[in-house]
Amino acid sequence: MTTILPTTARLAIDGGPAVRSADRLWPQWPVPADGVARNLDAVLQSRRWAISSPLGTGELFERKFARMFAQYTGTRHCVPVDHGSSALVVALEALDLQFGDAVLVPSLTWTACATAVFRAGLLPVLVDVDPRTGCISADDLDLDVDARAVIAVHWSCAMADIPALSAVAEPRGITVIEDCAQAHGARWLGRPAGSLGRLGCFSTQNGKVLSAGEGGAVVTDDDALAPVLEELRADSRRYRSDRGRPGELELTESASRMGANFGMNEFVAAILCAQLGALEDQHEIRNRNYALLTELIAGIPGVRLLRPAPEQDRMSIYELPVIFDELPGGMTNTEIGEALTAELGRPFYPSDAPLHNSVLLQPWTKPALAPLTERFVALHKDRTYPHSTFFAEHAVVTHHSTLLGDKQDMADIAQAIAKVVAAGTHRAH
Secondary structure, three states, rough: OOOOOOOOOOOOHHHHOOOOOOOOOHHHHHHHEEEEEEEEHHHHHHHHOOOEEEEOOOOOOOHHHHOOOOOOOHOOOEEEOEEHHHHHHHHHOOOOOOOOOEEEEEEOOOOOOHHHHHHHHOOOEOOOOOOOOOOOOHHOOOOOOOEEEEEEEEEOOEEOHHHHHHHHHHHHHOOOEEEOOOOOOOOEEOOOOOOOOOEEEOOOOOOOOOOOOOOOOOOOOOOOOHHHHHHEOOOOEEEOOOOOOOOEOOOEEOOOOOOOOOOOOHHHHHHHHHHHHHHHHHHHHHHHHHHHHHHHOOOOOOEEEEOOOEEEEEOOOOOEEEEEOOOOOOOOOHHHHHHHHHHOOOOOOOOOOOHOOOOOOOOOOOHHHHHHHHHHHHHHOOOOOHHHHHHHHHEEEEEEHHHHHHHHHHHHHHHHHHHHHHHHHHHHO
């Protein structure tokens, strides 16, 4: 085991020597998996570049990915879409809620969780998160607003306790939707993320652990919801049950719901079919390094890595979250992130601003949302979010690809953290 030694050296951001030499490179992201180029070339040559293209001789990659990802998540159905935000929109629309129905959304998450609710004609109600995991818990549910759904976000590397949420929510008519944009392959008591709620929503945006630049998917075990999801993402069309003839579309105008075009194109699907094969090996490397880094920083006062609940028996790490329970020397976490970046040559930064403070969540800038905006503003006027605020002010994160390195990379991170804490403590005295 590498020993992390205390240091009194001047911080690199102040002109001192950096912990890590500039010629030591970090892993890059995304990493094209074996077969990506071959799959993309197959799409080019097929001239079937979208699910709305005419029937050909081979299977669409979009349908292949749907089958593969349903198997990966342990669900019966997967409906691919163009973005993770679209996954949330069609999942909400599939529930047949009424205009303005309330949907509970954790404050500690990306803006798309709330804006998707607005896009579906619904009212997002922000709630605080569990102080241990940064995820919404059963204790955080606001049962006074007559909510009809809750978006339970698996945050950073921790999963929300979906069984506990469901036990409280479902008897009250509240549907649990899992936001798994940061949790591909995570497991709760052996069950994959996305399979625990009624619907699971995923993103495959450029930075995600399963990436194709953009893209997303909705998974479910609900046989009645699956065809509705297909229509909602393909202009009221589903995949036809028969094979059809060359030149015809693979979609039929079933039209039980008015949909929109949220279809995943074939190039994205082709990439995902290959990338999915590399995901498990990457998980193993990241999780092993996370455990090592946890040990390496154990002796640094006031610092810890986020620890998921015991029931979570598999992590999927989207961002490495370093929690500074004590901010050294009065430094802000923004300053800590800048100091770590200078020491390591790798970006470290605060997590996304919680939604109650986010400049990205401004429904009043869209006149068509006025009826929902008025209720949103009035409802949130006096609400506070102490746990979300704590994470926003005390966590420093870095992208998951940082954890695709080796033991020396983890030692460098731990040494940089120790150096920043020591320097901050020295400043305070």
